[in-house]
Amino acid sequence: MENSLSDRQKMILDQVRARGQVGIEELSQIHDVSPQTIRRDVNELCATGVLRRVHGGVELPGSENLLYTSRRMMNESAKRAIGGVFAELIPSGASLAVSIGTTPEIAIQSLSARSDLMVVTNNLNIALIASDRADWSVRIPGGAVRPGDRDVLGPQVEAFFARYQVDFGVFGVGGVSEDGSLLDFTEEEVAARMAILRNCRRSVLLLDHTKFGRSAHVRGGHLRDLDVVICDRAIPAHHATALISRGAQLVIAEEQA
Structure with a gap:
């Protein structure tokens, strides 16, 4: 599945995996593209089940909490x-x-x-x-x-x-x-x-x-x-x-x- 992702989508996935949750606005600034472009990338990632949308951002799927650090x-x-x-x-x-x-x-x-x-x-x-x-x-x-x-x-x-x-x-x-x-x-x-x-x-x-x-x-x-x-x-x-x-x-x- 990940082979079908764009380079930006792969980076978004890596960033969310590293931090657990990242905001749309922050991703927009990191990748120097519009929030609308990030939302399209994120929606495609969520459609595959590797990420999940939350209010204002995106996180890893599942209900387990992340480590405190x-x-x-x-x-x-x-x-x-x-x-x-x-x-x-x-x-x-x-x-x-x-x-x-x-x-x-x-x-x-x-x-x-x-x-x-x-x-x-x-x-x-x-x-x-x-x-x-x-x-x-x-x-x-x-x-x-x-x-x-x-x-x-x-x-x-x-x-x-x-x-x-x-x-x-x-x-x-x-x-x-x-x-x-x-x-x-x-x-x-x-x-x-x-x-x-x-x-x-x-x-x-x-x-x-x-x-x-x-x-x-x-x-x-x-x-x-x-x-x-x-x-x-x-x-x-x-x-x-x-x-x-x-x-x-x-x-x-x-x-x-």
Whole structure:
């Protein structure tokens, strides 16, 4: 099959294989062609089953998540833009429960100017970042560490988050379905995220635009449950309307910049 691909299509396939997911606009810039040309290439690749379209981009098929180190590099500039907006929301002296995921990790890095934070997390990457600050306090649960992801999941994690009532619950998701349901890859990931949602005064979802329409097979929570949604680009209009109509705060990092 790959012998029938154009040179550009082969390069697109290699780039998505290396990173897991790439945006149409980024591919357009890399290959110095119009987004319409990239879409034609991508549509042909998707028709063969080697790639799958997501909102604003293309990814590898299948519902398994990528390795943490690969996910950290995906859409990194978008995640840092989200982190910059997130930092404006968090005052010194706040308490935060923070979930697994690369976008929350990068968002916590953006809080370097804040003092006296308490960070409650099952994400060891975040715990290490926070523990470098002498004026921050860090709480983590016990349990087995997932190889590669460097996080802890399980019933004890749900009980751990339930012991705290924090100012901000901060989390990402694996995907958002067309009906606004929040999706992740395992039941344990969803259970930990829902425990954070139940035990915070203000919930904050951090996600880049590629999560809309992205497949993940475990459902838990809905956009309507959230207080704040921060995304790098404009989200699908029906989701934006639903959030704004119920009084949630929707912040688009691209517009803030």
